[in-house]
Amino acid sequence: MAATAPSAPTAPRITAVDTYDIRFPTSRELDGSDAMNPDPDYSAAYVVLRTDAGDGHEGHGFTFTIGRGNDVQVAAIDALRSQVLGRPADELCADPGTLSRDLTGDSQLRWLGPEKGVMHMAIGAVVNAVWDLAAKRAAKPLWQLLAEAEPEWLVSQVDFRYIADALTRDEALGLLVRGRQGAAERTALLREHGYPAYTTSPGWLGYGDEKLTRLARQAVADGFTQIKLKVGADLADDLRRIRVARAAVGDTIRIAIDANQRWNVDEAIEWTRALAPFDPYWIEEPTSPDDVLGHARIRAAVAPVRVATGEHVHNRIVFKQLLQAGAIDVLQIDAARVGGVNENLAILLLAAKFGIPVCPHAGGVGLCELVQHLSMFDYIALTGTTENRVIEYVDHLHQHFLTPVAVRDGRYTAPVAPGFSAAMRPESIAEFRYPDGTYWAAELEPRTQEPRTEEPRTKQKGAAA
Amino acid sequence: MAATAPSAPTAPRITAVDTYDIRFPTSRELDGSDAMNPDPDYSAAYVVLRTDAGDGHEGHGFTFTIGRGNDVQVAAIDALRSQVLGRPADELCADPGTLSRDLTGDSQLRWLGPEKGVMHMAIGAVVNAVWDLAAKRAAKPLWQLLAEAEPEWLVSQVDFRYIADALTRDEALGLLVRGRQGAAERTALLREHGYPAYTTSPGWLGYGDEKLTRLARQAVADGFTQIKLKVGADLADDLRRIRVARAAVGDTIRIAIDANQRWNVDEAIEWTRALAPFDPYWIEEPTSPDDVLGHARIRAAVAPVRVATGEHVHNRIVFKQLLQAGAIDVLQIDAARVGGVNENLAILLLAAKFGIPVCPHAGGVGLCELVQHLSMFDYIALTGTTENRVIEYVDHLHQHFLTPVAVRDGRYTAPVAPGFSAAMRPESIAEFRYPDGTYWAAELEPRTQEPRTEEPRTKQKGAAA
Numbered sequence: 001m002a003a004t005a006p007s008a009p010t011a012p013r014i015t016a017v018d019t020y021d022i023r024f025p026t027s028r029e030l031d032g033s034d035a036m037n038p039d040p041d042y043s044a045a046y047v048v049l050r051t052d053a054g055d056g057h058e059g060h061g062f063t064f065t066i067g068r069g070n071d072v073q074v075a076a077i078d079a080l081r082s083q084v085l086g087r088p089a090d091e092l093c094a095d096p097g098t099l100s101r102d103l104t105g106d107s108q109l110r111w112l113g114p115e116k117g118v119m120h121m122a123i124g125a126v127v128n129a130v131w132d133l134a135a136k137r138a139a140k141p142l143w144q145l146l147a148e149a150e151p152e153w154l155v156s157q158v159d160f161r162y163i164a165d166a167l168t169r170d171e172a173l174g175l176l177v178r179g180r181q182g183a184a185e186r187t188a189l190l191r192e193h194g195y196p197a198y199t200t201s202p203g204w205l206g207y208g209d210e211k212l213t214r215l216a217r218q219a220v221a222d223g224f225t226q227i228k229l230k231v232g233a234d235l236a237d238d239l240r241r242i243r244v245a246r247a248a249v250g251d252t253i254r255i256a257i258d259a260n261q262r263w264n265v266d267e268a269i270e271w272t273r274a275l276a277p278f279d280p281y282w283i284e285e286p287t288s289p290d291d292v293l294g295h296a297r298i299r300a301a302v303a304p305v306r307v308a309t310g311e312h313v314h315n316r317i318v319f320k321q322l323l324q325a326g327a328i329d330v331l332q333i334d335a336a337r338v339g340g341v342n343e344n345l346a347i348l349l350l351a352a353k354f355g356i357p358v359c360p361h362a363g364g365v366g367l368c369e370l371v372q373h374l375s376m377f378d379y380i381a382l383t384g385t386t387e388n389r390v391i392e393y394v395d396h397l398h399q400h401f402l403t404p405v406a407v408r409d410g411r412y413t414a415p416v417a418p419g420f421s422a423a424m425r426p427e428s429i430a431e432f433r434y435p436d437g438t439y440w441a442a443e444l445e446p447r448t449q450e451p452r453t454e455e456p457r458t459k460q461k462g463a464a465a
Numbered sequence: 466m467a468a469t470a471p472s473a474p475t476a477p478r479i480t481a482v483d484t485y486d487i488r489f490p491t492s493r494e495l496d497g498s499d500a501m502n503p504d505p506d507y508s509a510a511y512v513v514l515r516t517d518a519g520d521g522h523e524g525h526g527f528t529f530t531i532g533r534g535n536d537v538q539v540a541a542i543d544a545l546r547s548q549v550l551g552r553p554a555d556e557l558c559a560d561p562g563t564l565s566r567d568l569t570g571d572s573q574l575r576w577l578g579p580e581k582g583v584m585h586m587a588i589g590a591v592v593n594a595v596w597d598l599a600a601k602r603a604a605k606p607l608w609q610l611l612a613e614a615e616p617e618w619l620v621s622q623v624d625f626r627y628i629a630d631a632l633t634r635d636e637a638l639g640l641l642v643r644g645r646q647g648a649a650e651r652t653a654l655l656r657e658h659g660y661p662a663y664t665t666s667p668g669w670l671g672y673g674d675e676k677l678t679r680l681a682r683q684a685v686a687d688g689f690t691q692i693k694l695k696v697g698a699d700l701a702d703d704l705r706r707i708r709v710a711r712a713a714v715g716d717t718i719r720i721a722i723d724a725n726q727r728w729n730v731d732e733a734i735e736w737t738r739a740l741a742p743f744d745p746y747w748i749e750e751p752t753s754p755d756d757v758l759g760h761a762r763i764r765a766a767v768a769p770v771r772v773a774t775g776e777h778v779h780n781r782i783v784f785k786q787l788l789q790a791g792a793i794d795v796l797q798i799d800a801a802r803v804g805g806v807n808e809n810l811a812i813l814l815l816a817a818k819f820g821i822p823v824c825p826h827a828g829g830v831g832l833c834e835l836v837q838h839l840s841m842f843d844y845i846a847l848t849g850t851t852e853n854r855v856i857e858y859v860d861h862l863h864q865h866f867l868t869p870v871a872v873r874d875g876r877y878t879a880p881v882a883p884g885f886s887a888a889m890r891p892e893s894i895a896e897f898r899y900p901d902g903t904y905w906a907a908e909l910e911p912r913t914q915e916p917r918t919e920e921p922r923t924k925q926k927g928a929a930a
Contacts, residue, residue, distance in 0.1 A: 071540065072577065072583065072584065114753070117583050291785075314755075321757060
């Protein structure tokens with residue numbers, strides 16, 4: 001499985017694939033609560049690639065999880081170690097696609113998916129770490145590396161297996177060649193104005209009406225033109241909350257609603273129609289992310305409310321079908337759910353071919369940091385537009401990253417630091433590594449003797465600001 | 466998450482959830498080789514539930530894998546342990562559906578799927594182990610326990626979330642009530658004649674023409690009316706091999722072909738059409754198991770060759786769509802890919818509603834042992850027929866099971882031993898536990914000093930008979 005292209009024996013190689021189980025105790029504050037996820041502890045199965053190049057560069061990547069099972073995700077990344085160790089760093093960074101194909105095509109690991117779930121997300125973490133390393137070595141933020149890349153090379157990074165019936169290599173190449181026109185102007189615009197964002201911070205299901213109103217107004221004051229509400233647990237509550245939100249933000253601000261897969265197809269249709277008088281901009285994850293045909297039925301039934309999904313769509317093959325079936329109005333990529341940058345390139349190309357806007361899922365741990373690069377590439381070098389495109393923004397856990405996102409006036413500022421913005425602060429890793437980081441060691445120790453306290457603790461507030 | 470129904474403090478409970486990483490060195494003989502899986506080491510992430518009932522009964526279950534990553538699968542089962550330990554055994558066995566829903570609905574673990582990949586297969590292993598325990602405690606083979614169960618209770622074991630648009634609870638109940646008519650007669654017929662099988666043993670891609678001819682003729686002599694060939698690596702080879710196989714078995718024996726997901730949609734159509742003159746009965750896994758719309762296109766294009774898939778279809782939601790889209794002629798459940806017996810009940814009910822025959826995937830490690838119970842239930846108490854229905858049979862690794870399948874005259878004999886036929890022999894576990902079983906300890910030790918031998922060893926032959 002090792003790359004076979006020749007490389008000098010002394011060329012730098014990958015010398016370590018180190019993994020970390022990082023967990024933040026977010027469940028204490030109901031940040032991130034929704035109809036399906038009442039008490040998440042936002043976590044990351046985190047991986048660091050090290051080389052013997054002596055240049056100080058490392059590749060960082062991770063899978064986002066919400067707590068239990070983060071150790072399984074770490075074990076899955078560990079299972080990839082032997083296929084990454086020893087690869088020449090120059091070749092790996094010049095062609096992450098080969099590693100991507102080797103890992104997704106590994107005949108034995110493939111059985112555990114194929115291309116879905118724990119094993120596929122592990123591949124995504126490792127592949128994203130390679131892109132982080134490649135961008136650091138190129139001294140460019142990843143969006144810039146991608147936006148300046150030759151179309152031929154970009155196409156070589158895409159696996160067309162199982163999507164060639166919807167998008168051929170030549171069509172993809174054509175989209176990228178066309179996308180370059182005006183790229184320099186758009187790069188300048190991006191650096192000056194950033195990329196539009198929307199915020200989910202006001203709308204978590206665990207928040208009361210007063211907090212919802214206050215945060216929704218704050219969002220508008222902060223320059224956001226779209227907010228999002230979690231819905232799906234109780235229709236009467238949802239009707240009240242969307243009324244409260246609409247009253248807080250007025251008629252010109254878009255309110256997206258998000259059911260987090262709570263409904264069956266028919267429920268989704270009824271519930272969305274009931275909320276339609278408050279003009280929701282899109283209904284997100286109305287049902288199972290696997291249900292292409294269900295989304296198509298929902299979309300036909302709830303128009304003009306748009307249908308959005310993608311954060312749990314497990315690979316390019318399902319996205320292909322959502323597009324082929326006319327099942328979605330908004331495609332929501334996630335930077336760490338699929339097989340990494342390479343598969344997301346395929347998905348961005350599919351969306352461009354079908355003319356469907358991409359509005360990435362973010363939040364979690366570091367997902368905003370990652371996905372901004374993909375949208376910025378899409379704007380500069382593929383679709384050339386930000387019209388009806390917004391990146392999700394949630395204002396928590398950014399303080400744990402070395403180069404956190406900067407959102408100003410409702411827009412993501414273009415990153416300037418080389419890399420994929422994936423690196424966590426060493427002191428955060430030392431504190432929140434599970435179960436032996438300083439936070440968890442202190443937290444888990446007394447719990448065996450005394451009942452769990454009801455009071456949120458200062459430390460937790462700090463963790464989930 | 467623990468069951469909340471009252472239970473006497475002294476009632477028996479689950480006291481252990483023990484896991485084992487079992488690997489058989491099948492890659493040495495090319496048993497199981499196909500276009501996507503050239504060198505599988507057939508493996509099982511194996512789980513044993515123990516109670517303090519003092520009746521000696523244990524619940525056994527497993528996920529089948531093909532080698533690397535089996536440890537990840539074991540870690541996933543381990544992640545479920547805390548939700549199973551301490552549950553009252555009586556309640557658990559009287560209602561496995563509650564555990565099934567608790568595990569698939571666990572908000573944090575759900576993020577790792579949802580309902581797909583490593584985490585979902587782990588749930589399937591645990592849920593199947595509960596059914597094994599339940600059937601042993603009821604002193605019935607599982608097929609009989611299911612076939613004698615009340616329709617109302619069976620329906621209570623099914624999760625209709627995300628499938629209610631295709632199959633309501635009332636429709637399912639109606640199918641089961643109708644299915645009971647004549648069940649006693651069919652039970653007698655099953656006990657006397659068994660259930661039809663087909664064999665894949667002749668058709669592995671790694672076998673030469675002489676071995677293919679010999680094994681294909683043997684299959685006919687053994688009473689099989691259908692064999693299967695692996696295809697998809699090289700069209701010229703496939704044309705030669707299907708010609709050889711057709712010459713060996715004559716015109717009346719069905720030859721299924723299996724591409725193991727090797728092709729894109731258009732390739733699948735071209736390749737299948739090229740093989741069509743040799744009258745293949747079905748083309749199995751022509752493309753990605755995720756591609757509902759792709760299978761629909763292939764089916765329309767290759768008729769009268771039937772389209773079959775399912776062994777890698779990850780849950781009932783994808784099966785629902787394959788049926789809704791008219792994408793398949795043959796539905797291939799797998800006993801250990803989805804969330805266990807409960808989800809397979811849902812899938813059998815969906816297939817019955819849509820009138821599509823179920824021909825299970827089997828082979829691997831213990832998959833024949835498990836899935837026979839589901840087909841026999843389907844025959845006796847749901848569809849009432851074996852017409853155009855066959856269970857896959859592969860003749861290897863059965864000697865490792867305490868109650869191995871018995872296939873005579875091309876038919877599975879109805880199991881009589883209580884349980885789900887899932888229990889592996891203790892001496893096989895002791896030998897093939899990885900990496901510390903006696904086989905692997907001896908195998909892995911010298912490999913660090915000397916190069917790997919080319920000769921198959923006596924021990925390996927025994928393992929993969």
